[in-house]
Amino acid sequence: MSYQVLARKWRPQLFSQLVGQQHVVKALTNALEREQLHHAYLFTGTRGVGKTTLARIFAKSLNCEKGISASPCGVCDACREIDEGRFVDLLEVDAASRTKVDQTRELLENVPYAPVRGRYKVYLIDEVHMFSASSFNALLKTLEEPPPHVKFILATTDPQKVPVTVLSRCLQFNLKRLDREQIESQLRHILEQEKILFDEQSISLLARGADGSMRDGLSLLDQAIAFGGGEVKGTDVAVMIGTIGADQIYLLLEALANSDGRRLISLVAEMAERAADFSNALQELLAMLHQIGMLQIVAEYEPDEVYDPDRLHGIAQTLSAEDVQLFYQIVLLGQKELALAPDPRSGFEMVLLRLLAFRPDQPEAAPGESSGSQAKSQPVEGVKPVAGKSTAVKSATQPTAKPSATDDPSDWEGFVNAMRLGGITSQLAHNCSFDSWDGQTLRLTLDASMKQLRVGQSEKRLLESISRLLGKEIKLLITEAVPEDETPAMRQKRQQQERQQEAEAKLKSDPLVREMEERFSAHLLTDSIRPMDEPGG
Known part of the structure; x- marks a missing residue:
């Protein structure tokens, strides 16, 4: 018996079997049940989302021998012939191979004649x-006044290239890219029905490789079954499609967070030995940076289940929010x-190396501070800097040296800068002032007007960062009041105002x-005056 590929074997035969696209299915189902049928339909969407499949089901619904219905029987001659691709009244045409106007006219010559079977x-x-412009013109005439026994179903991945005169004569339905959960669910169902052993890692990798296309997902699944000798394992799938494991991306980000250039290049060498797909590696890096960015900004965010939440939280604490956003932008451009x-x-x-060279050196600005934070290239372990050259990614003056960490947090502003915090945690720290430190318990006063910063896990993350810098577990007590001493945020705001007044004077x-x-x-115009150390100054 010849083998039938999964994409054909599991092609949906009914609207109810179609994965996703409920918005299109609902509209077509209602039209069929009420027999309010338009003469021309346009299905748009990326590859492998079900445009042709939907058109064939719709053709069956129109021609089923048991009557027009959103649930064709699937057993009558008309239904079976459509499923097998031999129904004489369903004319499937690939426009890419019939671009000449003569071919289009030849196709449309039989439009006036009644159906043979259906x-x-x-x-x-x-x-x-x-289609060429001439072919569209030939089609347009038929679309304007079609015979009652003819229905047109047009499909395209690029609706912008379809003339508006054609679009205006069709009911247009945009099919969506399938999300990863939908593809995972269908792949899991198929493997269970086919009684093929698999693990969850393989399903996740295949769904990600499908990139929104169910057809691509099924083709990859066929390949994975062959590659695994009848089983589908995550380790085999990773090798097959050149996927970089999450562990490798964690290590890359940890090396970036530590500005460890030597370690970074060593990891790339290991990836090259395994014949890794470096384009795929950049995609994985982007996906993980997105997860980290969400963790930093949305306190209650739950990471994707394919990631280790503890490792993600650790990297989110080490990198500032500014680092993550800049990294994402650089990787996105690097992928292109x-x-x-x-x-x-x-x-x-x-x-x-670009991520290391352009990494910001200053912590995120606290409330009241100028948004023009400074940035410079940092010394990177294992990467020799170019003598006499400096690099800047923002408009700024010479940055000040980064304060060194101490075992005594009484120099609170220097201590905060040494922690390199990001997001809400950074704002919380900048709006606190130092009260006391006995070697075990650190007491801080939070500006009462900024008490809203004690949200989610910001206080917990501040404690973890302080403990990490001090090298031991401590207790943190925060009191809300009017601080007796300036908080770093107050000091920065005052200094900014002083610089502004000096510039005006x-x-x-x-x-x-x-x-x-x-x-x-x-x-x-005093509003237009900026100190020289601010952007626009």
Whole structure:
């Protein structure tokens, strides 16, 4: 017996079997049940989401011998012939192979004639956007006044290339990309029905590799079954599609967080030995940075189940929110440029080195602080800096040196900067002032006007960061009151105001400015004045 590929064996035969696309199924089902049928339909969407499958089910619903219905019987001659691709009144056309206007006219010549077997003659034109302008004009005439026994179903992955005159004569349905959970559920169901052993890691990897396409997911599943000798295992799937394991991405991010260039390059060498797909590695890195970014901003966020939440939380604590956002942007751009690199490995290495070279050196700005935080390139272990060169990713003056960590948090602002916090945790720390430290218990006063910062896990993360810097477990007591001493946020706001006042005073006393005021009755717009150490200054 010849083997039938899973994409064909498990192609849906009824609307109820279609994965996702409920919004389209509902509309078509209602139209069929009420027999309110349009003469032309346009299905749009990316590859493998069910456009052709949906069209064939719709053709069966129209021509089932038991009557027009949203649930065709599937056993009559018309239903079986449509399923087998030999129904004479279903004309499937690939527009990419019939771009000439003469071929289109030849196709449409038989439109006026009645169906041979069915109730309706159905024209299914796939990738209709490939038609030439002349072919569209020929089709348009037929779409304007079609015979009652003809239905047109057009399918395309690029609706922008379909003329608006054609679009306006069709009911348009946009099929969505399938999400990972939908693909995972269908793959799991198929493997259980086929009685094939599998593990959850393999399902997750295959669904991610499908990239929103059920057809691609089933093709990968076929390949995985063959690769695993009748079983589907996560380790085999990872090798088959060149997926980088989550452990490797954790290690890359940890090396980045520690600015360890030597470790980073060593990890890339290990990946190259396993013939890793470096484009896929960048995708995995982006996915994990997204999870970390969500953890930093949304306190109650639950990470995707494929990730280790403890390791994600650890990296989220080590990297600032600014780091994560910049990393994501650089990796996203690097992914687009990877194809231009001399080879994938060198392109991947340069993306990682760029992450190190442009990593911000200052913690996230506290409330009241200027948004123009400073950034510079840092010394990276194992990577030799270029003498006499400095790199900046933002408009800023020479950055100040990063305070070194101490065993005494009484220098609270320096201590906070040394922790390199991000998000709400950083804001909480910047709005506290030091009270006392006895070697075991640290007491802080939180500006009562900023008590809303004690949300989610911000206080817990602050305690973990302090303990990590001190190298031991401590107790943290935070009291809400009006601080007796300035908090770092208050100090930064005061210093910013002082710099602003100084800048205004210098301009007002400038001879040229005074001359312009006297000669032209001009006056200074103080809102436009910025100190020299701020963006726009």
